[in-house]
């Protein structure tokens with residue numbers, strides 16, 4: 184496995200910016216999650232690393248090798264596509280064996296059999312091995328396309344929302360499995376997801392993209408606790424961070440145009456009175472939607488209190504994140 | 515049956531569709547069947563009025579198709595030893611003897627070489643060109659495609675004179691190569707357009723996946739695109755073959771001997787000893803066979819349908 188370094192990586196499609204000037208180092212063996220809203224350039228970043236897309240500017244290094252002029256095959260990367268694309272004329276087994284049979288790998292037959300069986304077991308698709316690729320459900324197709332990456336041991340795995348169409352149980356299973364593969368093989372993985380839990384539980388690093396720019400890169404904990412802008416703060420955390428006017432709770436902290444309050448950073452029993460709106464019971468915890476001066480504030484319910492819509496609760500901020508007028512973090 | 519499905523056609527419309535198809539098939543097949551029957555009639559039966567639907571089958575038409583015969587006097591005929599083959603016997607009935615084989619075998623072989631050769635070439639070149647048009651950024655691609663199509667905007671025979679002169683200069687007149695090139699040139703525009711449509715429908719993701727999986731672009735094309743374009747290639751090949759196989763005007767103009775195909779040859783049978791309709795019909799029947807066999811052989815690809823659906827849109 185290898186380190187991947189991006190230097191000033193840029194790509195535009197006509198007048199649309201795909202990615203602009205990304206500098207990022209993906210350490211060897213890291214599990215990097217890319218976050219960002221739709222159109223932020225996540226897929227484009229993966230495609231530039233894989234070589235499916237030519238760079239406008241900048242450089243890509245894989246394992247210290249400058250790969251700008253190499254073909255995807257030479258770069259030795261595996262990719263799970265957002266639009267998973269199984270070869271429809273091949274069976275599941277042949278799909279999984281396809282990368283192993285490539286002229287570059289040219290794997291011996293018995294090793295192919297072994298690896299395909301192993302990957303099929305991990306992805307729980309052994310019983311479908313002889314199906315045509317078109318005779319699968321969406322979730323099964325997605326697993327086969329993950330499998331087509333996992334049969335190989337490439338320099339880096341690029342995965343574009345690989346678990347998006349799986350059911351909750353399978354998603355949890357595969358999350359654990361991917362994490363295990365990454366830990367045991369020391370695999371380098373660059374992973375795109377919109378799922379908070381995937382990002383928080385699997386990532387060793389998180390990169391946040393905004394309109395083609397990498398706006399913050401760090402550990403998930405760092406990104407969660409120390410976001411450097413309102414934008415980054417809103418990307419991570421479920422429910423989302425409450426972004427409120429700086430002076431909602433009396434005088435604003437110095438220079439703070441807006442404050443960001445994570446749900447767990449709302450203290451109850453003191454401060455200003457807010458109206459209880461909805462109460463959501465989510466099993467292990469209960470979410471409370473409050474209203475204060477027309478702003479909605481989401482927080483966690485005190486397990487011992489009884490909330491009724493229309494009641495009032497006193498709330499106060501604790502350790503708010505403070506942002507200036509342009510949304511940048513001040514402290 | 516109480517269940518009602520939106521997608522399944524009703525019994526009535528199935529009946530209606532079935533009747534229409536059968537009716538259409540009958541209309542198109544009656545002339546064919548008539549030609550095939552005529553091939554097995556004797557010359558008098560073939561022109562009898564009212565036409566005979568039931569008759570004693572004879573192979574005279576086929577014998578006449580493959581042979582040339584000369585009429586000889588009764589004495590000369592009597593002096594001959596008895597016929598030692600069944601076809602000799604059929605010919606003797608008409609006071610004739612077999613002078614030698616006819617040119618039909620050669621002409622038919624020419625048709626096979628030229629028809630299949632030009633089809634093969636059109637498909638190979640057409641597929642590669644269509645792939646390039648479909649996948650790569652080609653400068654002026656739309657203009658080029660229009661230009662390619664524009665070669666079909668007039669009947670090919672309109673350029674007969676220039677081609678005739680050009681072929682004479684280049685020594686391509688009455689050669690297999692010349693005819694293959696000519697039919698390929700006519701067919702390739704159709705092939706490029708049809709195949710481009712089919713290849714456009716194959717999502718790029720497949721090739722991209724193959725590129726990542728360690729294959730070169732050509733290998734990806736060969737292993738991933740071609741199998742999925744099979745339907746398109748099969749139907750395009752049938753169209754190309756039918757054109758090259760049936761082409762008459764250029765064949766008359768540019769071939770006379772070595773490279774003459776069957777279409778200009780079959781009507782010349784008429785000249786041998788009056789209107790020999792059974793021989794003409796026999797020639798037409800044999801001439802039909804290769805295209806029929808080819809179409810039936812590729813039927814599996816035509817009917818299999820297109821295997822889309824493994825890409826999430």
Ligand SMILES: Nc1ncnc2c1ncn2[C@@H]1O[C@H](COP(=O)(O)OP(=O)(O)OP(=O)(O)O)[C@@H](O)[C@H]1O
Nearest residue numbers: 196199200201219220221222223224225226227228
């Ligand atoms: N082939 C292309 N041609 C033109 N524009 C493109 C192309 N690919 C991407 N773009 C544009 O580049 C920008 C980034 O796209 P990208 O696919 O990287 O987004 P993404 O972050 O993966 O989004 P999503 O979460 O929806 O998958 C978008 O504005 C998109 O419209």
Ligand SMILES: [Mg+2]
Nearest residue numbers: 225226265343
């Ligand atoms: Mg994407």
